[in-house]
Amino acid sequence: MLPRSRPGRAAEDRRPRVCGVRTHWTTVADGEFHCPDCGGDRNYQRRTGRRRLTLLGLPVLPRGEAGPVVECASCAGHFPTEVLTRPTTTRFSALLRDAVHTVALAVLAAGGTGSRTALAAAVEAVRDAGDEECTAERLTAVADALAADTGRRTGGEDGEAPLAAELHEALDPLAPHLADLxxxxxxxxxxxxxxxxxxxxxxxxxxxxxxxxxxTLPREEVADLLTAARTPS
Structure with missing residues (x-):
């Protein structure tokens, strides 16, 4: 037997709230971001809002500003604007690809491109990072040009390599988004x-x-990792 409903409950629920606060949102920008709730790249709207006190559903008094917030177009979730500092999956892949390419070139420029084994390892690393069209010939040409130009550059501070500026330019935007591993x-x-x-x-x-x-790896960890790399597994 179904439970009886209370006679005045439905009518009571349909009554407008006497007073409340309503936010009117305005879109000021849009784009693509990595949504924390969806777990992938989504479109977003960057929105600002104005709060108003409502009486019987009608706005009567301003109650200040809201936001700004980032609203996901898929799940409608609201997030702080700091979420936009995280790169999208596409952007992250591009950052990683460019970083590996620059690192491989720097190592080859320092050690020379005469070794087939080193060149093959560099090509494999760059291809694994997403540049499937990388060739030994292309890496050799760029690495040799960098090596020739190194003599006309000055090194960075604290004994950094002459190609430090290029390495920092490629790695600095990526490092904050990489896990320790x-x-x-x-x-x-x-x-x-x-x-x-x-x-x-x-x-x-x-x-x-x-x-x-x-x-941003500690010096001690860098030394340990370089030593571990020399140890046969």
């Missing part, structure tokens, strides 16, 4: 290129140390 993995991949043809040269070690610094 990801930053260590990137340094180890660079170390693998340097070790493909033998022990580190002083120039290669300078490059790898600069890579670790740009990835």
């Amino acid at each position: 990801g930053r260590a993995s990137l340094l180890l991949r660079a170390a693998g290129i340097a070790l493909a043809d033998g022990p580190y040269t002083p120039a290669e070690r300078d490059v790898l140390t600069t890579v670790g610094a740009a990835l």
